[in-house]
Amino acid sequence: MMRDRGIDVLVNECLINPVLAMGSVFVAYVCSFLAYLYLEFTKPAYNETGSFTPVAMAFAFLLGLQMCNVFPVPIKSGVSTLFVAMTICIGGWYRCIRMFNRRFMLEDGTRRKVRNMHYI
Numbered sequence: 001m002m003r004d005r006g007i008d009v010l011v012n013e014c015l016i017n018p019v020l021a022m023g024s025v026f027v028a029y030v031c032s033f034l035a036y037l038y039l040e041f042t043k044p045a046y047n048e049t050g051s052f053t054p055v056a057m058a059f060a061f062l063l064g065l066q067m068c069n070v071f072p073v074p075i076k077s078g079v080s081t082l083f084v085a086m087t088i089c090i091g092g093w094y095r096c097i098r099m100f101n102r103r104f105m106l107e108d109g110t111r112r113k114v115r116n117m118h119y120i
Contacts, residue, residue: 016079020072024065031064032057 035056039047046052 013080013083017076020076021069024068024072027068028061028065032061035060 036053039053039056047056
């Protein structure tokens with residue numbers, strides 16, 4: 001695939017997943033920081049000594065990470081599908097156009113009337 005289509009498609013594919021993963025980790029850190037700020041400014045009764053702060057921060061981190069990891073899954077699959085389709089389509093694009101024109105176009109450039117398309 002690298003020889004035929006070039007390395008840029010593979011580089012794009014390899015860059016998308018780490019970028020989305022780092023975005024999820026960033027959101028998790030922000031959630032953990034917001035949990036810390038909440039516990040410091042509100043001073044709840046269950047955290048008077050501050051012993052519950054690491055547990056709440058870890059829970060907020062995991063919650064933010066898992067919630068944010070749900071959203072990039074369709075993006076990752078769509079990007080992977082797009083790049084695979086681009087690599088397949090680049091090589092056979094002109095062949096597909098010629099085959100379409102042979103099947104559905106008449107000599108004068110008008111479309112052929114097709115009754116049933118089950119033979120395609």
